Structure formats: C-alpha cells, structure tokens
Amino acid sequence: MASATVERFVTKxxxxxELERDAEVEERRSWQESVSLKELQSRGVCLLKLQVSSQxxxxxxxxxxxxxxxxxxxxxxxxxxxxxxxxxxGLYGAAHEGGQLASGILTRITQKSVTVAFDESQDLQLDLDxxxxxxLLKLANDVTYxxxxxxxxxxxxxxxxxxxxxxxxxxxxSAPSTAGDIxxxxxxxxxxxxxQKEAVLFALSQKELAIIxxxxxxxxxxxxxxxxxxxxxxxxxVLCCAPxxxxxxxxxxxxxxxxxxxxRLGHPARLLESIQQHSLDAVLARSDSTQIVAxxxxxxxxxxxxxxxTQDKRERGNFWSEIKLLRKELKQREExxxxxxxxxxxxxxxxxxxxxxxxxxxxxxxxHFDVVVIDECAQAxxxxxxxxxxxxxxxxxxxxxxxxxxxxxxxxAAQAGLSRSLMERLAEEQGASVVRMLxxxxxxxxxxxxxxxxxxxxxxxDAHPSVAGHLLRDLPGVAATEETGIPLLLVxxxxxxxxxxxxxxxQSRGNPGEVRLVTLHVQALVDAGVQAGDIAVITPYxxxxxxxxxxxxxxxxxxxxxxxxxxQGREKEAVVLSLVRSNRKGEVxxxxxxxxxxxxxxxxxxxxxxxxDSRTVHNHAFxxxxxxxxxxxxxxxxAFEYLDDIVPENYSHKASQSHSQAAKPRGPASARPPGRPxxxxxxxxxQAASRWRRGPKPGGPEACPQPHLNGEGxxxxxxxxxxxxxxxxxxxxxxxxxxxxxxxxxxxxxxxLRVHQIAEELGLRHESSGEGRARRVTLRKAGAxxxxxxxxxxxxxxxxxxxxxxxxxxxxxxxxxxxxxKSGHEQPAMKGPPAGRGPPAxxxxxxxxxxxxxxxxxxxxxxxxxxxxxxxxxxxxxADSTCAFAKCSASVVTLGQLCQLCGHRYCLSxxxxxxxxxxxxxxxxxxxxxxxxxxxxxxSGTKDRSLDPAKRAQLQSKLDRKLGxxxxxRTSRRKERGT
Numbered sequence: 021m022a023s024a025t026v027e028r029f030v031t032k033x034x035x036x037x038e039l040e041r042d043a044e045v046e047e048r049r050s051w052q053e054s055v056s057l058k059e060l061q062s063r064g065v066c067l068l069k070l071q072v073s074s075q076x077x078x079x080x081x082x083x084x085x086x087x088x089x090x091x092x093x094x095x096x097x098x099x100x101x102x103x104x105x106x107x108x109x110g111l112y113g114a115a116h117e118g119g120q121l122a123s124g125i126l127t128r129i130t131q132k133s134v135t136v137a138f139d140e141s142q143d144l145q146l147d148l149d150x151x152x153x154x155x156l157l158k159l160a161n162d163v164t165y166x167x168x169x170x171x172x173x174x175x176x177x178x179x180x181x182x183x184x185x186x187x188x189x190x191x192x193x194s195a196p197s198t199a200g201d202i203x204x205x206x207x208x209x210x211x212x213x214x215x216q217k218e219a220v221l222f223a224l225s226q227k228e229l230a231i232i233x234x235x236x237x238x239x240x241x242x243x244x245x246x247x248x249x250x251x252x253x254x255x256x257x258v259l260c261c262a263p264x265x266x267x268x269x270x271x272x273x274x275x276x277x278x279x280x281x282x283x284r285l286g287h288p289a290r291l292l293e294s295i296q297q298h299s300l301d302a303v304l305a306r307s308d309s310t311q312i313v314a315x316x317x318x319x320x321x322x323x324x325x326x327x328x329x330t331q332d333k334r335e336r337g338n339f340w341s342e343i344k345l346l347r348k349e350l351k352q353r354e355e356x357x358x359x360x361x362x363x364x365x366x367x368x369x370x371x372x373x374x375x376x377x378x379x380x381x382x383x384x385x386x387x388h389f390d391v392v393v394i395d396e397c398a399q400a401x402x403x404x405x406x407x408x409x410x411x412x413x414x415x416x417x418x419x420x421x422x423x424x425x426x427x428x429x430x431x432x433a434a435q436a437g438l439s440r441s442l443m444e445r446l447a448e449e450q451g452a453s454v455v456r457m458l459x460x461x462x463x464x465x466x467x468x469x470x471x472x473x474x475x476x477x478x479x480x481x482d483a484h485p486s487v488a489g490h491l492l493r494d495l496p497g498v499a500a501t502e503e504t505g506i507p508l509l510l511v512x513x514x515x516x517x518x519x520x521x522x523x524x525x526x527q528s529r530g531n532p533g534e535v536r537l538v539t540l541h542v543q544a545l546v547d548a549g550v551q552a553g554d555i556a557v558i559t560p561y562x563x564x565x566x567x568x569x570x571x572x573x574x575x576x577x578x579x580x581x582x583x584x585x586x587x588q589g590r591e592k593e594a595v596v597l598s599l600v601r602s603n604r605k606g607e608v609x610x611x612x613x614x615x616x617x618x619x620x621x622x623x624x625x626x627x628x629x630x631x632x633d634s635r636t637v638h639n640h641a642f643x644x645x646x647x648x649x650x651x652x653x654x655x656x657x658x659a660f661e662y663l664d665d666i667v668p669e670n671y672s673h674k675a676s677q678s679h680s681q682a683a684k685p686r687g688p689a690s691a692r693p694p695g696r697p698x699x700x701x702x703x704x705x706x707q708a709a710s711r712w713r714r715g716p717k718p719g720g721p722e723a724c725p726q727p728h729l730n731g732e733g734x735x736x737x738x739x740x741x742x743x744x745x746x747x748x749x750x751x752x753x754x755x756x757x758x759x760x761x762x763x764x765x766x767x768x769x770x771x772x773l774r775v776h777q778i779a780e781e782l783g784l785r786h787e788s789s790g791e792g793r794a795r796r797v798t799l800r801k802a803g804a805x806x807x808x809x810x811x812x813x814x815x816x817x818x819x820x821x822x823x824x825x826x827x828x829x830x831x832x833x834x835x836x837x838x839x840x841x842k843s844g845h846e847q848p849a850m851k852g853p854p855a856g857r858g859p860p861a862x863x864x865x866x867x868x869x870x871x872x873x874x875x876x877x878x879x880x881x882x883x884x885x886x887x888x889x890x891x892x893x894x895x896x897x898x899a900d901s902t903c904a905f906a907k908c909s910a911s912v913v914t915l916g917q918l919c920q921l922c923g924h925r926y927c928l929s930x931x932x933x934x935x936x937x938x939x940x941x942x943x944x945x946x947x948x949x950x951x952x953x954x955x956x957x958x959x960s961g962t963k964d965r966s967l968d969p970a971k972r973a974q975l976q977s978k979l980d981r982k983l984g985x986x987x988x989x990r991t992s993r994r995k996e997r998g999t
Contacts, residue, residue, distance in 0.1 A: 025191045030176040033403050036430075036438040037168055043430035045160045056984035057155070059977070064102035065158040071151070073133060077320050085111075085124075088133040090153060103129050105265065108159045109136055113152070123159060167376040168403040174377075175406050182387050182413045189228045190446065196453055199225040208249045208278060209242065213484075216243045219456040223247045223416050224254075231447060231455045232418040235477050236622035237463025237487075237591070244395055244418050245274045252280060252366045256390040259381075260369045261408045263400035263426070267589065268369050269295055271395060275367060283365035285374050285381070300380060303361045309353055316350045359383045372404040375411070391416065396589070397443040401426050405442045417443050422476045423619050424588050460484050463591055463625050465491065465507040471649045472622050475642070476614070492594060492626045498549040503541070507627055508654025510647065511537055513602060514635035516659040516666045520602050521563070521974070528563035529609070532970050533659070534598045534631045535567045540662050541596055541629055542572060542579065553578035556592035558620055560584050560611055564600050567970040584620045595624035599643075602633035614642045621646070743774050750778055750799065761799040765790070772797050780893065903927040905936050921945060 060066035070087040077083065089098060103109070107126045112119070124138040134156065178187060188194045202224050212220070216239055223230040224247065232247075234240025248271075251258050262268045265286065272295040275282050284298045296302055304310065320343055327339040358380050362368060368381070372394070375381055392412040394405055398419035409415055421444035428434035447455050459480050461469055466483035473481035492504035503509070518533025538557055546552055557568055557579065568581045580592065597620050601608050611617065621628055630650060637643040650656070659666055753761040763775060772788060775797045779786035785800040903910045904924035917931035918924075921938040929935075933942035 026178075026187065027176055029191065030172045032437070033172055034169065036433045036436055037165065037172075037403060039433040039436075040428060040430045040438060041160065041162075041165050043433070047429065048158065048160050056980060056987075059980050059984060060157070061099060061101075067098060067101060067103070067134065067156045070134070070154045070156065072154070075324070077317050077324075083138045084127065084135055085138065086133050086135045087154060087156070097132055098129075098134065101129075103134065103156075103158065105129065108163060109156045110159045111136065111138075112155050112157060121154075125163070126156075164373050167373045167378070167407060168401065170377065171407040171410070172403055174410055178410060181410070182389075183410045185413055186228050186409065186415055196229060196450075197227040200227060201225070205250060207246060209246050212243070212246060213239075213460045215457070215459040216246070219243050219458060220246050220250065222456045224250055226414070226416075226454070228414055229446070229450070229454050230416045231443060231450075232416065233420060233447065233455055233457040234418060235420055235422065235458065235461065235481055236472065236619075237461035237469075238458035238481070239460075239462055240418055240420070240458060241270060241274060241395065243458060244393065244416075245271070245278075247416060248275065248367060248393060249278055249280070251391050257388060258367045258391050258393060259375065259389040259408055259411060260367055260393045260395070261372050261375055262395040263372050263404060264396065265371060267396045268371055272298055272369055275369075281364060281366045283361060283368050285368065285370035285379065300358065300361065304354065304357050307357045307361065309357045313350060313353050313357070316346055316353070320346050320350070355383060363388075370408075372400055372407050375408040377407075381411070386411070390414065393418070395419065398423060398441045399426055399588070400441060401438065402440070402442040402445070417446070419443050421447055422615060424585060424613075424615050427585065462487055464622065465489065465624075465626055467507040467653055468621065468624055468628055470653070471646065472618055474649075475645055476618050487625070490626055492545070492548070492550055494626075495550065495554070495593065501544070501548045502655075503544045504548045504550065504627070506655050508650050509541075509627070509629040510634075510650040510654055510656045511541065511629065511631045511659065511662070512656060513537070513631070513633045513659045516663075518602055518633070518659060518666070519604075520600055529561045529600050530563040530567045530970065530974075531598065531600045531602060532567060533602075533663075534600060535564070535571050535970065537631050537659060537662050538568060538596050538598050539571050541631075542576065545594060545627075546576065550594060551578070552576040553580075554593040555596065556580045556582065556587060556590070556594070556623060557596045557598070558582055558584050558587050558623065559598040559600060560616060560620070561600050563974075564598055566973070568598070570969050570973065584616050587623055588619050591623050591625060593625050594627040594629075595620070596629045597621065597631065599630065599632035599637060602636050606636050606639035608637055608640045608643060611637065611643060612640050617643065617646060743778070746771070746774050747778050750775070750782060750784070753799065754782065754784075754801070759801050763797045763799075765794055765796050767797065775799070900925070903930055905930040 055063075057066060057068055061068050067087075069090045071090050072085060073088045074086045075083060103126055105127060108123060109126050110120045110123050112121060122138050124136040126134060127137045128135040136156070175187070178184070185197070189196060199222075202221070205221065205224075207217070207220070219232050220243060223232060232240060232243060234243065248258055248260060260268075260271055262271065268284070268286075272282060272284050276295065276298060282298050283300060283303060284295060285300055304313070323339050323343050323346070327336055327343075330336055330339070362380065362384055368389075370379075370381075389412040392408045392415045394400065394408065394415065395418050397405060397417040398421040405417075419441075421441060425439040425441055425444070428439045430438070433439075457477075457480065459482060461481050462484045463469075464472075464483065464487065466488040469481055469483050473479050491507060492498055493500040498504055513533060516533070518531060518537075521530045521532065522528075542552075542555060542557065545555060555576075557572065558581075559565055559568065560583065562583055565581060565583050572579055572581060580587075582590075599611060601611055621630075630646070632647070634647045637647060750761065763772075767775070772795070776786050776788075779799050783802060785802065786797060788795055788797050790796055901911055901913050902908075903912055903916070903926050905926055908927060908930055910927040910929070912925050912927055915928055916925045917928060919926060919931065919933065919936065919938055921933055921941045922936075924936075926936055933939050
C-alpha cells in the first residue's frame with residue numbers, strides 16, 4: 021500500500037512533466053518554423069550575426085566559446101534578450117536553412133559577449149571560423165527535464181536509505197517523530213525576534229520535517245542562516261539548495277559572513293562575483309593539484325591551436341586522439357580534488373537541479389549529508405525538490421506559499437497540479453505540526469503591510485518599530501512633498517477612457533494611458549530627490565513592460581522595470597504598480613491570481629502607487645479589497661489630476677475640454693500649489709485633511725469627476741453625497757464657537773459652487789480668494805465683522821468668460837441696496853430679465869426684482885435687506901431654470917448648455933453663440949486663440965501624424981510577422997511549382 025502511494029504520485033508527476041516538456045518544445049519549434057529570425061531576436065530568444073572571439077577549455081574539459089556581435093553592427097553591443105546563465109542554446113550558421121551545428125549551455129552573458137560551454141560528447145570538432153557569422157537560439161532545456169525524471173524514478177525505487185523516514189511521513193501519513201531536546205542555544209545572531217527564535221528551536225528539534233513560513237520581509241533568510249549555523253555547530257553536514265542561482269548566492273553571502281567552510285557548486289560564470297571565491301573552481305584552484313591540472317589544460321589549448329593551423333587530416337586525427345587522452349587525465353585529477361573539497365566543506369550549496377546525481381555530488385557516499393535545507397521551496401517544482409531530498413534523513417523547507425508558484429508553460433499541466441509546490445502541499449496536509457510562521461516584518465511601512473497581513477496571512481503580521489512609520493521623505497536628500505509623504509497612493513482611471521491595448525499574437529496587454537501616468541509619478545518622485553535606483557515599476561504584462569521601458573528607460577537608466585513574476589524576492593523603497601486592465605467587459609485576466617498581486621504590493625518598503633481602473637478591477641473580489649483598502653487608508657487621485665487631454669467616457673469633447681481646465685496636470689512636487697502643505701495634507705486641520713484628501717470611493721459613477729451640462733453633476737467630492745458632506749461640515753461650523761471656516765484649495769470649481777450655494781442658503785458670508793489651483797472658499801458668520809467686497813473675492817468665473825464680464829457678488833449687492841434707496845436714488849423696475857440672462861452661479865448678481873408696492877411712479881418704502889435678499893434669491897432660482905434667450909421659456913434644469921462667452925444658460929435650440937447673440941464674441945475669441953495657440957480647439961489645426969513610440973513598435977512587430985508569413989507562402993508556392 022505504501023509503495024502504491026509513491027507510485028501513483030510519481031506516475032502523475034511524470035505525465036505532467038511530459039506535458040510541460042512537450043509545450044516547451046512546441047513553443048521553440050513554432051519559433052523556428054513560423055517566425056522570422058528578426059522577430060525571434062525582438063522576442064529575446066535569438067541572437068543574430070555573432071562571430072567567435074575566443075575559445076578555451078573549462079571545467080570538465082568543456083570547450084568554452086565566446087561570441088560577440090560582428091564588427092560594425094550596433095556598436096558591438098548585444099540586443100536585449102531573455103538569455104540567462106544555464107539556458108540550453110543551439111549554435112547555427114548564418115544561413116536560415118543551415119542546420120544546428122551543436123548545442124551547449126550558456127554560461128555567461130554580458131552587454132558585449134556571450135559564452136557557451138559545449139560538452140565533449142559532441143565530438144567537438146566544430147572548427148569555428150573567426151570570420152564566419154553564427155546565431156544562437158534558445159532550446160528546450162532537456163538537461164533539467166532529464167534530471168527531474170531521474171529523481172522521480174529514484175523516488176519510486178527508493179526502499180531503504182537516509183530519506184526513508186521522510187518519505188514515510190510525506191507519502192504514507194505517518195506522524196512526525198517526537199521532537200528532540202536540544203537544550204538552550206547560544207544564538208549566533210542575538211537580534212532575532214521571538215518568532216524567529218521559536219522557528220530556529222523548532223527546526224533543530226524536529227527529526228524529519230520542519231517548514232519555516234516566511235511572509236515578505238520577515239527575515240526568512242536570516243532565520244535560515246541561524247538554523248544552518250546551529251546545525252554545523254552540532255557537527256552536522258548540510259546540503260543547502262534553492263530553485264534559482266540568485267537565491268543560492270544570497271545564502272552563500274550570508275554564510276560567508278560567519279566564516280564557515282562552504283562550497284558553492286555550479287559554474288563560476290553563473291555566480292555573483294562577490295562569492296566566486298567559494299565556487300568549486302576557485303577552491304580547486306587553491307588545492308595542491310592545481311598546478312598539474314593547469315599544465316594539462318595548457319597542453320590541451322596548445323594542441324587545439326596546432327589543430328586549427330594544420331590542413332593534414334591524419335595529423336588532425338592524431339591531435340584529437342591526444343586531446344582525448346589529456347582530457348581523461350584531467351577529469352581524473354579534477355575528481356580527486358573535488359572529493360577532497362566536498363568532504364572538507366561543512367555546507368554545500370547548489371540549485372535543486374545542481375544537486376543531481378550526474379554532478380559533483382555523485383562522488384560522495386549516499387549518507388554523507390545529515391540535513392537538507394531548501395530555500396524558496398514554494399517557487400520550486402516538487403519534482404526538483406526530490407533531487408536533494410533523497411540525500412538526507414531530515415529536511416527543512418523555507419518559503420512563502422502565499423506568493424507566486426513555479427512558472428509553468430503548459431496551462432493544462434499547471435491546472436492538473438504541476439504548479440502546486442511541495443511546501444504548499446505539506447502545509448495544507450500537515451498543518452501546524454510541521455509549520456512555524458515568522459510574524460515580525462522588517463521591510464514595509466505598516467500601512468503597506470496591513471493589507472497583505474489581513475487578506476493573506478490571517479492578520480498575524482506586525483511591523484517592526486524601525487520600519488512601521490518610515491516614508492520616502494525620511495531618506496537622505498529627499499524633500500517632503502505630497503508624493504514622498506504618503507505610503508499608499510491610488511491613481512484611478514475609471515471613466516477616463518484610458519483603455520487597454522491587446523497584442524493578439526502574444527495575448528499580452530498594454531495600456532499607454534497608464535504608461536503616461538506612471539511616467540509622471542516617477543518623475544515627481546525623482547524631482548523630489550528619490551534616486552531612480554530606489555524605484556521599481558512593475559506590471560503583470562510583458563507588453564506593458566516594453567511600453568514602460570520605451571517611455572522611461574532612456575530618461576532614467578537606473579530605474580528597474582520588470583514584470584511581477586520577474587521581481588519576486590526583490591524589494592525597493594518605492595514601487596509603482598500598473599495593473600493595465602481597463603475594459604468595458606470588466607475582464608481582469610490573470611490578475612485574478614491573488615498571489616501575483618500580493619507579490620506586487622509587498623515589494624515596496626516606503627511607498628506603493630497603484631495605477632488602475634477601479635471600475636474594471638472591482639469585478640474581482642480580491643482586487644476589490646486592494647482598491648477599497650487604498651481608498652480607505654491612502655490617498656486617491658484621478659487620472660484627470662495628471663492629464664489634461666483626457667476625453668471622459670460618454671461625454672462630448674466640449675464637456676471634457678471645460679473639465680480639463682478645472683483639473684490641470686499634476687506637475688513635479690516642486691510645483692505644489694501654495695497653501696498646500698507637504699505630505700498630502702490640506703489646510704483646515706486634521707479633520708479637514710481626512711475629509712477631503714481621499715475623495716470619492718473609486719469604482720462607481722463618481723470615480724472620476726465628470727462635467728455635467730447643468731452644473732449639478734458630481735465634482736471631486738461626488739454629487740449629492742458630496743453636497744451633504746459640505747452641508748454637514750458647514751452645520752458643524754455653525755454650531756461651534758469659531759467665526760471663520762476656510763475650505764482647502766483641493767476643492768474643484770463644482771465643489772466651491774456648492775459651498776457658495778449652501779452658505780447663501782444658511783445666511784453666511786462667503787467669498788473666494790486666490791487664483792487657479794490656489795483658489796479657496798472662506799465662510800464667516802454674520803456677526804464676524806463686515807468686509808467690503810474685494811475684486812479678488814469674487815466667485816469663480818465661468819471658463820472662457822472675459823474678466824470684465826464678472827458680475828458683482830450677490831451678497832454685496834444686497835448689502836449695498838438699502839443705502840442707495842435711502843439717498844433717494846431709485847432703481848428702475850424691470851419687467852423681466854434682460855436678453856441674455858443666465859444662471860446666477862453663486863455670487864453672480866442679478867438686477868433687483870420688480871417691486872409690487874410701487875404706485876404711480878412713487879417709490880415704495882424701503883424693505884428690509886433680508887426681504888430684498890429673499891426676493892433676489894427667488895428671482896435667481898427662477899432665472900436659473902429657464903432658457904436665457906429672450907423669447908424662450910424652455911426649462912434648462914435637465915438639459916441645458918452653458919455659454920462660455922456670456923456665462924448664461926440656454927436650451928439646446930439656442931445654445932449656439934450665433935443663435936443667442938454671442939456670434940461676434942465667438943469669432944473674436946476664436947481669432948485670439950488661433951493667434952495665441954495656433955489651434956481653434958484641442959484636436960484642430962495641423963494634425964500630428966507622428967505615431968506614439970509604443971504604437972509604432974507594436975505596428976512594426978505586426979508588419980514583420982506579416983512579411984514573414986508572406987515570404988513563407990511564396991517559398992511554398994515555388995516549391996509546389998517545381999514539383
């Protein structure tokens with residue numbers, strides 16, 4: 021029964037690996053058969069027009085060939101690509117029809133060269149010509165697949181050995197052995213927090229299995245290093261692995277600090293320079309047999325040179341025979357030196373696949389290691405974990421299964437369980453009996469951490485005091501601005517028309533509108549003094565990565581722009597996240613992977629800015645929690661605050677144009693409007709700041725302030741709800757002992773209009789002061805002393821209205837009326853509003869209403885000022901509800917158009933300037949604008965026919981693919997005619 025469980029597991033894993041391998045091979049085959057070489061290079065999987073710069077013999081007698089771009093091409097710099105150390109590559113001649121010359125492992129790649137190791141099993145008589153041209157193409161990694169398959173087969177056949185108790189526990193449901201008593205520990209790192217100390221004690225006391233669950237920033241690697249040091253102190257031999265070279269090198273750096281005997285397996289070209297002294301090559305170079313090995317290699321290189329110079333076939337055959345004998349001797353001496361080095365090391369480190377039986381570890385006995393440690397286990401295929409696990413009786417797994425799982429090419433294999441890691445499976449099956457979680461995080465501001473803690477980690481995380489409140493403005497040389505004083509920022513594009521693009525061939529997506537927003541925010545951070553190297557821009561989609569690099573890479577070379585998947589395990593002071601998805605269907609694609617969003621947000625230390633369409637992402641419950649959290653605990657801005665040329669969805673061009681004048685672009689931090697303090701705090705005290713800073717809740721119809729034709733639509737505070745909030749604030753002011761209430765400058769023109777209206781209704785003195793974005797509204801109680809009305813105190817004039825047409829303040833008019841009546845100056849009665857009457861935007865005066873008490877030319881007694889005010893207010897409300905055209909009484913409450921020239925409101929039949937009498941003013945205004953700006957309105961004039969760089973790149977890519985298809989069709993037709 022026991023073996024049947026293992027057999028079923030192995031059979032299923034082998035089937036899934038076969039699916040994954042087939043998908044990878046098919047992807048590579050499609051590249052070679054249906055995609056042009058130029059397109060392959062643009063995708064980053066091919067390097068063209070290379071020439072050989074050097075050849076030499078490396079470890080195990082491999083031939084190391086270094087290639088570089090041909091002279092005269094692209095200044096000798098390789099194009100950007102996805103090649104990395106360890107990739108399997110094929111070497112081809114320059115001609116497209118030429119077959120593969122050899123396959124090898126890419127060991128090193130720089131900006132100017134690439135080095136490939138070719139194994140001697142290929143008979144290596146390549147005779148590469150320095151003048152010939154070659155190309156490299158990524159191939160499916162058969163080596164990794166073979167190692168994974170071999171490990172599973174070994175697991176299936178495993179009956180007795182050091183890993184038997186571990187296999188019983190994992191597959192057959194046996195209970196963990198009773199924890200041993202290890203006594204009090206003297207920690208190497210005395211600064212460990214209580215949860216880390218508990219994890220160390222737990223891992224050392226377990227006899228078969230311990231899992232250290234380390235959420236982002238909780239010091240997982242620090243805890244793991246302490247466990248390894250304590251195990252070495254107990255005299256144990258430790259094999260330490262991880263799925264990636266970077267993760268292994270990180271452990272090597274940490275352990276090297278404690279002066280331990282460590283040995284890093286793998287080619288030195290794949291390792292960080294700082295730890296190359298601990299590599300197997302470096303250790304062998306310091307051994308006693310170094311000189312003999314060096315002499316053998318020198319002899320091999322000399323014979324290779326002679327072989328290239330001679331033309332005699334018999335002589336060349338003799339040279340190759342001699343080379344084979346020297347390589348055999350070289351291999352024997354290297355193996356003896358390696359056994360000595362491996363035996364002396366207390367900790368051996370390698371990638372999971374680097375610990376395979378066909379590598380240096382095959383030279384050690386089966387029971388050499390006592391403990392296997394696997395870091396970042398949640399990112400590794402379970403099959404790869406069994407390569408090192410079969411070598412020891414105890415294993416310690418560390419990672420975070422709440423972050424991204426291993427990358428799988430085959431969607432079918434991933435759905436069937438290949439993407440489920442060993443750590444995730446054991447954490448669910450074994451639970452608290454084998455898992456200890458680290459709970460104190462040392463990376464993120466507490467506001468950033470709290471969201472991840474609540475939705476992913478059961479609310480168990482706490483921010484260490486050293487990071488709980490740190491912000492960007494606390495960094496040296498960084499100014500205190502709106503951007504650097506907040507940990508959370510949401511830039512909402514809902515309703516702003518910034519829709520996504522789709523690359524139909526690659527099923528990737530981009531959003532040029534979000535690229536512009538990200539660019540502006542990054543520039544604001546840099547202008548405030550944040551180093552570009554401390555900022556990361558990440559996004560889930562590769563197409564968006566390309567668009568962002570085109571916009572930002574040249575301006576900020578140190579800025580890191582990566583996909584979310586490629587940034588896992590990293591951190592930056594500030595992270596700007598572009599979610600891309602914005603569509604009318606509400607589709608979020610693979611943003612629905614909760615762990616991907618968790619990774620994206622938790623990369624930041626001090627500041628996270630999320631750019632997204634809240635209306636789209638609200639369709640997914642998990643993403644909605646993110647947007648709601650940022651709305652409640654962070655600052656919310658709309659795209660209108662950054663871009664002044666947005667055409668809102670479902671609104672006319674004229675309406676969006678008038679709105680863009682109210683919401684000017686947000687510039688760098690240095691251009692913050694006066695009166696607005698840094699850190700995103702507005703004036704009016706903490707309550708006012710909390711009241712106005714966040715704005716409307718995204719996702720609904722009020723997500724972006726939209727202009728309404730009747731002036732009653734939602735503004736920055738949002739429609740009727742915003743009016744009620746203003747009214748509540750003013751009523752609170754009336755009930756207090758304060759005599760003056762000053763609203764912040766962040767209010768839009770619509771908001772200021774509402775404040776004026778409510779103040780008039782409640783009998784308060786109100787005035788606007790300042791210009792542009794510095795304009796503010798001040799309210800005073802009636803007994804707080806009177807001030808003569810100032811020109812600067814006049815309310816907001818309609819956009820486009822000449823300054824001379826601004827009419828006197830309504831309150832000022834009511835105050836001035838009684839003195840004029842007392843002095844005997846009568847005002848002529850008016851039978852109706854003049855032609856061209858309009859709505860009394862608050863503070864805009866109207867002629868006095870006719871006085872019914874006038875008899876036979878004699879003036880009636882003066883009425884109280886309050887009664888005059890009520891009459892004026894009634895007339896104003898009546899005038900505001902009908903068309904301002906003299907002979908028209910149509911209602912404009914629901915439908916109406918405001919004339920920007922005269923400030924009056926007309927029905928849709930009379931709203932044109934030429935119809936209601938402003939035609940000459942309209943022509944004069946147009947001539948002035950043409951002479952000043954060269955355009956009559958946004959979008960007119962000479963059309964800018966230059967393509968956006970992002971769109972140009974996308975079109976060029978599609979053109980190349982189309983040309984390639986046409987070329988192949990012509991070739992196939994020629995062949996058919998020939999037959």
